[in-house]
Amino acid sequence: MFNELGLSPKVVSAVEAAGYTKPTPIQAAAIPHALEKKDVLGLAQTGTGKTASFVLPMLSLLEKGRARARMPRTLILEPTRELAAQVEESFEKYGVNHKLTVALLIGGVSFEEQNRKIDRGADVVIATPGRLLDHLERGKLLLQQVEIFVVDEADRMLDMGFIPDIERICKILPAKRQTLFFSATMPKEIVSLVDRFLKDPVRVEVSPPSSAAETVTQRFVRSGSTPKEKRDTLRRLIRGEKELSNGIIFCNRKRDIGTLFRSLERHGFSVGALHGDMDQRTRMMTLDSFKQDKITLLVASDVAARGLDIPKVSHVFNYDVPHNAEDYVHRIGRTGRAGRSGAAFTISTPEDKKLVAAIEAMLKREVQWLDDDAPPAAQKSAARSGGEDRSRPPRGRNRGDRRGPAEAETVAAQAPAPSQPQQAPAPAPARSKSDEAPRSDRGSRRRDRREPDEPRVAFRDTPYVPAFLLRPLSPRKPATTTTTRKSTTEPVG
DNA sequence: AAAAAAT
Numbered sequence: 001m002f003n004e005l006g007l008s009p010k011v012v013s014a015v016e017a018a019g020y021t022k023p024t025p026i027q028a029a030a031i032p033h034a035l036e037k038k039d040v041l042g043l044a045q046t047g048t049g050k051t052a053s054f055v056l057p058m059l060s061l062l063e064k065g066r067a068r069a070r071m072p073r074t075l076i077l078e079p080t081r082e083l084a085a086q087v088e089e090s091f092e093k094y095g096v097n098h099k100l101t102v103a104l105l106i107g108g109v110s111f112e113e114q115n116r117k118i119d120r121g122a123d124v125v126i127a128t129p130g131r132l133l134d135h136l137e138r139g140k141l142l143l144q145q146v147e148i149f150v151v152d153e154a155d156r157m158l159d160m161g162f163i164p165d166i167e168r169i170c171k172i173l174p175a176k177r178q179t180l181f182f183s184a185t186m187p188k189e190i191v192s193l194v195d196r197f198l199k200d201p202v203r204v205e206v207s208p209p210s211s212a213a214e215t216v217t218q219r220f221v222r223s224g225s226t227p228k229e230k231r232d233t234l235r236r237l238i239r240g241e242k243e244l245s246n247g248i249i250f251c252n253r254k255r256d257i258g259t260l261f262r263s264l265e266r267h268g269f270s271v272g273a274l275h276g277d278m279d280q281r282t283r284m285m286t287l288d289s290f291k292q293d294k295i296t297l298l299v300a301s302d303v304a305a306r307g308l309d310i311p312k313v314s315h316v317f318n319y320d321v322p323h324n325a326e327d328y329v330h331r332i333g334r335t336g337r338a339g340r341s342g343a344a345f346t347i348s349t350p351e352d353k354k355l356v357a358a359i360e361a362m363l364k365r366e367v368q369w370l371d372d373d374a375p376p377a378a379q380k381s382a383a384r385s386g387g388e389d390r391s392r393p394p395r396g397r398n399r400g401d402r403r404g405p406a407e408a409e410t411v412a413a414q415a416p417a418p419s420q421p422q423q424a425p426a427p428a429p430a431r432s433k434s435d436e437a438p439r440s441d442r443g444s445r446r447r448d449r450r451e452p453d454e455p456r457v458a459f460r461d462t463p464y465v466p467a468f469l470l471r472p473l474s475p476r477k478p479a480t481t482t483t484t485r486k487s488t489t490e491p492v493g
Numbered sequence: 494a495a496a497a498a499a500t
Contacts, residue, residue, distance in 0.1 A: 080497065107499055130499040137499095160497050252495055276497055302496050323495055351494090 005031045008060040010097035015056065018093055024049030026206045031057050033202040034180060041194055041201040042182040045333060046153075046309050048206050054150050054180045055090045058124070059098055061148065067101060067121035071145035075173070076126045077166065079156045079306075081106040081280060082287060084126045086309055087152070091124060100124060105141075107131045108280030115140060129157070129165035136172070143172045154183035154190050156306050163189055170197045184306075185326075216316075216336035217343045219370040220356065225349040227256070231263050234319055237345050238269070238297070246290070247315030249299045250331050252323060260319060261299045270294075275301035305330045318346035321355040325362035345370070 002023055003012045023031065026044045033040050034057035044050045058074055067073050078084040088104045095102070103117035105127035118125075118141055125132070125141075135141040149170075151157070157166060179198050183190050194201065223233035238244065249264075251257050254275045261273035272286040272295040290298045291310055298304065299319075305327055313335045322328045328346075335342025346367075348356055360366050 128498060132499095134499050156497090162498075165498090254496075305496090320494090327496090355494095 002056075005056075006035045006060075007031065007056055008063055010063065011056050011059045011094060014059075014094045014096050015052075017096070024053075024206075026050055026204060027053045027056070029204040029206070030054070030180075030202075033204070034058075034178075035060060037061070037178050039178060039198040039201040040180045041198060041203045042180070043184070043186065043203070043205040044182060045184045045206075046306070050152075050182055051087055051090050051309070052094065054152075054182070055087065055094055058148055058150075059091070059095055059100075062100060062123050063098070065147075067123045068145060069119050069121045070140065071142045072103070072118070072122040072125040073145060074124050074148040074150070075132075075143065075146050075169075076124065076150040076152065077132070077157070077169070078126065078128055079153050079160055079162065080303060081108060081128055082283065082303070082308055083153065084128055085284065087126050091126075102126065105131045105135060106280075107134075108283075111135075129162045129169070132169065133165060136169075143169070144174050146173050146177055148178045148180065149173055150180045150182075152182050153306065154181060154193065155185045155187060158187060158189050163193065166193065215341050216332050217341070218332060218346070218368065219344070220346045220348050220367045221370045223347045223349055225351055227259065230319060230347055230349070231260065233347050234260075234317060235264075235267060237317060237347075238315075241315060241343065243314060243343075244296075245314040246293065246296050246312060247298070247317055248304055248310075248313055248331075248334050249297060249317040249319050250305065250322070251299060251301060252320035254301050256319070257299050257301060264297060264299065270296040271299060272297070273299045274304055276303050302327055302331070304334070306333075308334070310334065314342060316342070316344040318344070321346055321348050321352040321359070323355065325355075325358045328359050329362070 001021065002015050005023060005028065007015075026042060026048045030040050030042055030053040034054065040054075042050065042053065044053075054076075062073060065073065076084075076087055078087060084104055084106050088102055091100070091102045100123040101117055101120055102124040103114060103122040103126070105114050105118075105125055107128060107130055114131075114135070118135070127135075132141070136143070151166060154166075157163065179201075181194060181198055181201065186194075221233060221237060223230050234249065238247070241247075249260065251260060254277055257273050257275050261271060264271040272290055274283060274286050274290075278286075286295075286298070287308070289295045293312075302322070305322075316332050316335045318328070318331060322331060332342075332344035335344060346356075356367060
């Protein structure tokens with residue numbers, strides 16, 4: 001029980017109010033040590049309750065003392081803006097009984113609000129490295145009063161090249177501090193960081209990273225190489241999955257995301273798009289819609305591969321085989337969370353042979369191909385439709401059978417528009433330049449469009465799309481040709 | 494063959 005971990009009554013009551021009774025293994029293991037002000041090295045992935053394992057003890061410890069202007073008492077580093085925002089939400093949820101100032105310092109949004117919070121005296125600063133350093137360089141933020149320093153998703157920070165930034169930040173922080181350090185894996189660069197910046201850490205390990213995959217049914221799916229063939233394969237897979245409640249579709253390239261997003265939208269799917277070149281507000285809105293089940297599918301880059309805490313993803317579709325075998329594990333780790341079963345499909349073209357081999361090498365076993373084994377629903381439908389799905393009824397009509405019984409009541413409870421209960425609207429498509437369809441695809445788009453009777457219009461005017469989302473963000477720019485903004489410092493050769 | 498993060 002949470003009240004046995006040594007957390008303060010305020011924290012315990014907030015946790016209970018949030019509906020939690022039993023700590024997860026990482027929480028049970030890490031919280032008592034964190035409360036004793038020990039350094040903690042936590043080996044765990046998201047979905048294990050990792051965030052609460054540092055947020056709850058931090059709230060307890062912060063009850064003593066007060067923040068001074070520009071001198072935060074705690075600092076949390078996150079690799080992506082979404083993760084940082086998620087941690088802020090966690091402080092809001094568990095900190096309802098506290099009067100704490102929490103500042104979220106991430107890029108892509110204005111400095112004003114951030115500066116105000118810092119000046120007021122932030123108890124908690126949650127930041128991505130770039131924006132944090134920006135504040136530091138402007139002299140707006142002083143770190144000498146930091147009592148607790150949290151590094152989350154350290155291995156991902158490594159992948160993203162943030163290690164030098166973390167080292168810089170560590171050197172500014174007071175030596176007398178508590179460090180809570182989380183990483184799903186321990187490559188040697190991370191071990192070195194831990195050795196240098198943690199003091200006698202208590203090592204808390206929940207589950208080896210590979211075990212995340214065990215509740216997930218993984219299938220590889222052969223497909224032709226052209227985008228059209230891949231999109232056909234994907235639609236067939238999605239339509240064949242009767243138990244699909246929601247799913248993430250991963251693309252390797254940002255520029256493919258917009259194309260695929262629009263294609264799915266045209267085919268009547270409830271879909272959103274998420275990648276790092278989209279403006280921050282749209283990113284947040286889209287993620288929110290997905291979490292709240294307002295959209296069923298999310299076409300995303302690897303920005304969504306790790307860490308995002310979306311508790312209920314039933315399916316992962318890899319539209320592309322990921323470049324790194326490790327990314328594969330992270331992507332499929334978005335489903336099958338918290339003991340739930342999940343399904344992951346990876347669309348693979350003949351050109352992807354080497355990447356598949358790399359994944360097999362890492363998994364230490366062969367992957368299973370959809371057409372080689374006992375048929376999940378998708379295979380049957382693939383066989384039936386002979387690779388073309390034109391004859392199928394338009395989606396959005398056959399709703400009743402799409403979800404398993406477990407989800408049925410949730411759906412009913414939140415269905416706002418009787419005519420289209422599950423077909424919630426997609427948020428406004430991202431308007432960033434990378435979302436423009438490549439010219440080569442324009443032709444095939446037109447052909448896709450030929451599907452005769454799509455229900456799209458029906459959910460265009462459903463009531464719960466905030467009106468501002470449908471307005472353009474800024475005056476229309478002339479057709480973007482981005483090749484002109486090349487830097488003058490480009491080296492020769 | 495990529496993505497992410499400061500402007």
